[in-house]
Amino acid sequence: MAGKKEFKIGDFVVYPTHGLGVVKEITKQKFGDQNIEFIVVAFDKTRMTLRIPTDKVEVSGLRKISSEREMRSAVNLIKTPPKIKRMMWSRRAAEYEDKINSGNPVAIAEVVRDLHCRASLKTEQSFSERQIYEQALQRLADEYAVIFEVPSQEAVEKMEKIMEKRYNCPIDPSVENLEWTEEDMRNMEELAKRS
Numbered sequence: 001m002a003g004k005k006e007f008k009i010g011d012f013v014v015y016p017t018h019g020l021g022v023v024k025e026i027t028k029q030k031f032g033d034q035n036i037e038f039i040v041v042a043f044d045k046t047r048m049t050l051r052i053p054t055d056k057v058e059v060s061g062l063r064k065i066s067s068e069r070e071m072r073s074a075v076n077l078i079k080t081p082p083k084i085k086r087m088m089w090s091r092r093a094a095e096y097e098d099k100i101n102s103g104n105p106v107a108i109a110e111v112v113r114d115l116h117c118r119a120s121l122k123t124e125q126s127f128s129e130r131q132i133y134e135q136a137l138q139r140l141a142d143e144y145a146v147i148f149e150v151p152s153q154e155a156v157e158k159m160e161k162i163m164e165k166r167y168n169c170p171i172d173p174s175v176e177n178l179e180w181t182e183e184d185m186r187n188m189e190e191l192a193k194r195s
Contacts, residue, residue: 006057006064007039012146015050016061016103018043020142026054045142066105071147074105074140078163082114089126096132105143111136116163 007013011023021041028037038051039062052060066074085092096115099107115125115133125133141155148155 007062012065013041014063014065014103014143015041015043015052017101018046018048018050019103019139020045020065020146021050024049061103063103065143065146068147071105071144074109075144075159075162077106077109078113078116078159080113082117083110084114089129093128093132096136100132100136100139105140108136108140112140112159113163116160 007023007026009023009025013021013023015021021043023039024042025040026037027040028035030036037054039054039057041050041052041062042048043050052062085095096111099111102108111132115129115136137156137159138152141159142152144150144159145152145155150158
């Protein structure tokens with residue numbers, strides 16, 4: 001069971017619905033006749049502090065940051081073609097939000113990959129689509145930045161550069177079901193190998 005021993009003051013952690021944070025303290029508080037131990041996590045970007053009971057850490061989804069290998073898998077995923085499902089935007093948006101709030105870097109990378117083409121053509125993207133894309137990209141970049149010790153903005157730029165190199169976005173970004181030719185796939189594999 002995850003708990004106090006897994007986390008130390010100063011550790012970077014990921015809380016699924018809030019993203020990257022730092023363990024500020026591990027403390028006990030008395031409630032009635034019970035002493036409850038908490039992990040206090042600060043989220044600098046949102047200026048929020050969260051107290052998580054150590055016996056609820058596993059249920060809450062709080063985790064240490066990903067390994068370099070896990071993050072590389074997530075970044076490699078953004079090099080692959082998008083998989084845009086044929087369904088109403090509201091349902092896709094809900095799926096994307098679920099993936100972002102899972103805290104799983106691979107799931108978040110899927111959102112970034114799937115929304116990048118439309119994000120690069122800002123005039124064709126709805127406001128909510130742009131927000132979801134930016135939230136997913138920032139969450140992934142924040143964790144990448146801590147793992148590889150680079151500034152967050154540099155991580156964002158690196159990911160966007162990878163996606164711009166991987167393939168050209170379709171001319172009509174409103175097409176819901178992108179068809180990829182064998183030549184497109186070969187070109188993307190070549191770009192992925194060079195990256």
